[in-house]
Amino acid sequence: MELKTLDIFCEIIDNYGDIGVVYRVAKELKKVFFNSKIRVFLNRLDEFKKINSSVIDSGIQTIDSIEYITFDYLRENSKDLSTSQVIIEAFGCKIPEEYMAIAYDHSDLLINLEYLSAEDWIEDFHLQSSPLGQGKLKKFFFMPGFTEKSGGIIADSNYLERAKKVAMNKKEYRDKYLADIENIDNKIVGTLFSYEKNFIPLIEDLQKFDKEVVLLALGEKTQDSLRKILKNFSIEHFRNSLKYGKIEIRFLEFLNQEEYEELINLVDFNFVRGEDSFIRAVLTGKPYMWHIYCQEEFAHLDKIEGFLDKYRKVIQEFADDEFLDNMEKFFKDYNFRKENNLELGKESYLYFFENLAKIERYNTIFRDFLIQKCNLINKLKIFIEKY
Template identity: 35%
Template sequence: MRWDIFCQIVDNYGDAGVCWRLARSLTSLHGQEVRIFCDDLPTLNLLASGVDPEIKRRINIQPWEASHNNSRHPVETPDVVIEAFGCDLPNRYLAGLLIAPKKPIIINLEYLSAEPWIADFHGKPSPQAHGIPKYFFFPGFQENAGGLLIDPAPADSLACSATVPESLETHWKLLRPNSKRISVFCYPGAPLLKWLEDLGRLGEDFDIVLAHGQLQQLQFSSSRPKQEITLPKSIQLISIPFVSQDEYDWVLSQCDFNIVRGEDSFVRAQLAGKPFIWHIYPQEDRAHEVKLAAFLDLYLGEAPQELKHAVIAAMTWAMPAEWYQSIAGWRDHSKAWHADLQKKQADGGLAARLVAFVA
């Protein structure tokens, strides 16, 4: 089938990351024909760098404006149009669909959520005045939701390799032999500097792998002259360059603890099987707090009470001294959660469920 994916980037990397991972899953694993129309091609192309050229060749990446001039012959109208995260289709593109002899199915692909109510709306029709069939598709952890975007599976990806990616060789040589590794990718609102200062008092050595832009974010949050950062000697900051999606997956797999944000890195942190903090995208109406609580209800459903308290404290940015004593139990829980995810997504997860739903 032919698929057109429309992606308007709100959260910089996250939205593009989901759309790109979905596109490569549909093409490489399910033999679909995919175009992406994106309003931020530089970000999308950065995430797509380093991918097998054969996989990338199968995906037709176009600027958002190119959708206004549909180059396909009318008989090649897409079978499926995806409005990623509820973005509106360009008017001229929609007008082209209305006069096409064959109407596609439009999928409103929503954000991932663990909230129970999504199962009641997943797969339901959304009647439109123009008459083209449109449906809600809710990614989720529940078996009766849209699933998770698990491709490529960790067993098939760079994440299993012990070989350091070329782009990270220089930075990885800075790691100390007996230190714990923590990757950091969070929003500006996090109390990261204070968090690192507290971490440095725990009596262990930590190497902090900062994603692209995090060092500048830290410096900006510093109240010291010339934006200097002063941390205990047990803390070493290592700032890495912008890396491709697969290389970032590898970083998550190589760290002992991960701080992530957005939807794509949130799922990949769980698939890495390590403890993590999800810095969920903050919303003015505080809806993010409800979403975080819903996920923690699922994530900690079988956990002992002490671990529940520790993880909830960590996820809400309590200082490490308040919860780090539970890290061993959290590691075991992360491995068990990862195994359970793999079992529940054995059907192929989001991409496979989308193909089956459309068929």
């Protein structure tokens, strides 16, 4: 298929992850299909405005040659808006009926872009078709994952170029984000982005660590968690930062998508949450920890197990069993919870911080494998062109 038109639909619920993925995919597909018309349809704009300061309160607007349209505008003007050849339905969202009524007979391909998963079953489900029961439109499932047989991960060129730029101009980006950290070369600096979490074990273990550590706390849930658990500690307060022994905690204001990507490529380690931030952290090649979204009956731990299995398979010829066992235990302990709250966990952080260089060496191997073999954008391009 020679792609001329592409529409992406995203229904934002209560977080930045969905729009973060869709925004990233749209930008990259515009680079790949630069002569194609690409539109993104969103149920609301609040979260999009947070991650891109160019967004305004308008039913229809163009940003970087991509048209962004609200569901309300679509419904009000459905008779004047044609459908596209290819439709991407992000995360099984409900596309407005006014659009689908036309698309069944006038569009060719509907791709259901699912959430990232590391579980084995997605390889069999990837690119399977699903009958729609009417018209010529065909639907296929696209399953992102960490293997060559899955849909891969979003290793977009915009991000990779940004990471390379940070690596080659470290002083420039230090001046931009970390200029007021004294004696920074003798300190460990990392980001902390989580759901509700009791970080007392982290604070206690970092006091035993042989270096000073600066934690850059991102997001309301992370910052609120830290404030609540530290209220009984002997903390020194400095405007938007706290000092406790060897540890300095800085509360950062919201960063847009580009700023966040620059920061995580600049620091020494990243603790992240959700899907989009996790993949960004994986692609830094730096040490990371993933706070996965909590699900009933510990279903989220199955996803952790799946990821660790894929990670082990890629690096096991380079890493020893002690390393792999310690990292797997850390991932599982960090995420062992029935719900997101401030219940005290059992994880230990010392092995992680004492082996940052080793972790980065192996994480870089895993990152390079994903970029070369599991690039979602490349896989999506090939599937569309072959259809």
